[in-house]
Amino acid sequence: MISMSKVISLQETVGKGYAKFWHFKGRYRVVKGGRGSKKSVTAALWVIKNMMEYPLANTLVLRKTFNTHKDSTWAQLKWAANRLGVGSKWQFKKSPLEAIYKPTGQKILFRGLDDPMSITSITVDSGYLCWAWFEEAYQILNEDDFDKVDMSIRGQMPEGYFKQITITFNPWNEKHWLKHRFFDIPNPDTFVDTTTYRCNEFLGDEDRKLFEWMKKHKPKRHRVEGDGDWGIAEGAVYEDWREEDFDYKSISKKPGYRAVFGLDFGYTNDPSALVCALVNKEEKKLYIFDEHYEHSMLNNDIADMLKRKGYSKEKIIADSSEPKSIDEIRGRGISRIRAAEKGADSIKAGIQFIKGFEIIVHKFNCPNISIELSSYVWEQNKAGKFLNRPVDDFNHAMDALRYAMEQIRKGNEVSFN
Structure with a gap:
């Protein structure tokens, strides 16, 4: 007792x-x-x-x-x-x-x-x-x-x-x-x-x-x-995805694979989200191998996190709605960070491009990405018909993924100079 x-x-x-x-x-x-x-x-x-x-x-x-x-x-x-x-x-x-x-x-x-x-x-x-x-x-x-x-x-x-x-x-x-x-x-x-x-x-x-x-x-x-009810899984934006326990270092050495990184900013109500992936454009395979998902991160916290993870020299595409944050992070040694394109058409185009890939998420490294992939759904009208735009929720890692894939979708149009 x-x-x-x-x-x-x-x-x-x-x-x-x-x-x-x-x-x-x-x-x-x-x-x-x-x-x-x-x-x-x-x-x-x-x-x-x-x-x-x-x-x-x-x-x-x-x-x-x-x-x-x-x-x-x-x-x-x-x-x-x-x-x-x-x-x-x-x-x-x-x-x-x-x-x-x-x-x-x-x-x-x-x-x-x-x-x-x-x-x-x-x-x-x-x-x-x-x-x-x-x-x-x-x-x-x-x-x-x-x-x-x-x-x-x-x-x-x-x-x-x-x-x-x-x-x-x-x-x-x-x-x-x-x-x-x-x-x-x-x-x-x-x-x-x-x-x-x-x-x-x-x-x-x-x-x-x-x-x-x-x-x-x-x-x-x-x-x-809030209410503890089950989330809505019907109408998922991304359906062709699965979890696996893979060795990303081995995959990175295979021909045709390229590392891409995307960053979405948040603070109090929304998290800042980093997505790290390996992409093979020819084979249409996308391996998501790492994430960071945290509320209340200042720009110096984000820069420190990127350095700690070993990504400070990588090409990172970030949320363009915060140019000041991008400049501050660049000033803290993350020299190859740049702004993503913005607008409704870029969301649709980015989603359609990613949907053409087989998505494999690391089973242990990326729990928040798995949650968002499970919960990111198309909006519905009053009659229950799905519309061609996603609900503005469960989309922080999804936006970061879309930013990261700009490097693949737009190719030589993306400049890091």
Whole structure:
């Protein structure tokens, strides 16, 4: 049991909206929800509290890529321990990335699906691997990847213990396997729920104003991030695409391939998006191998990111609506950045050109590009007929991709002088 110098009310600590989630002991707990709905922090609080109550239990925490843990799940669990007033009883290590409950040696282990061997060979020093938590599970587009982990949580448990997999995510795409498997097929061993920011009494007024802004100006995105509903997958702009785990360095050495880079600017409400791809114009193949997707980036942050990734000398085509940003980034050593063409015709022409390519997205490096490809749709009129223009949403990486492909589409017309 948790030992504390003072009693902490879970109602006050966790808040409302998660009572059934907290007490369910079946095989799967699946929560889809919008931003700010407390689903991730509640899962983190549950892990800390229950590991201290079950001294033989260990937990495996998973994301699509391992290197995203430190700033998300690892930090959330550390926050949860402090929130419960038991931070001194836990050791949060960065190398290897893990959390240890000092009185018993129980561990929280962190793994990524980009290293399947680290999952299939997983062992714990003492006790049992009882629980797993998949965070940002929408990024896992291949159900087989989930099944491999699901099968690793097996074996007999001591009396009073239970095996459980917790899944938290934003419901970006209604065609995602998560919907069919957990929400469309009733299973008594599964708890499913949808939560929103409205159940989060800890949000500030500024946060709530942002959702109101989104509801008015980005209703499609609000449907997912605000209301926690499934995204609209019908009428996808790009249909011929797939995810693969490929070696981009090997592909770059093949004849006919050329590297292209596109950058779309954002700040508070929208992210800045970088798309990096290898293109073979003759074979009509487009390999997207890297991305960057981040809010609130200043121009010096973007320049530093490009240098850190090793792209400072590359030809980069950026959003032409911000010439001042392009000049500032160029002044910080990104000398081959230039503005993209702009206008409605350029959007249509760019989309039509890209649609002629087979698009392969790196399975682990580009989760936000996969989300946008799944959610970037044609606009519809009141009768439900699709129009020849895309909805102005889920398009930051898509715009960056279009900018990058200008170098291929326009050829020698593009100058970097």
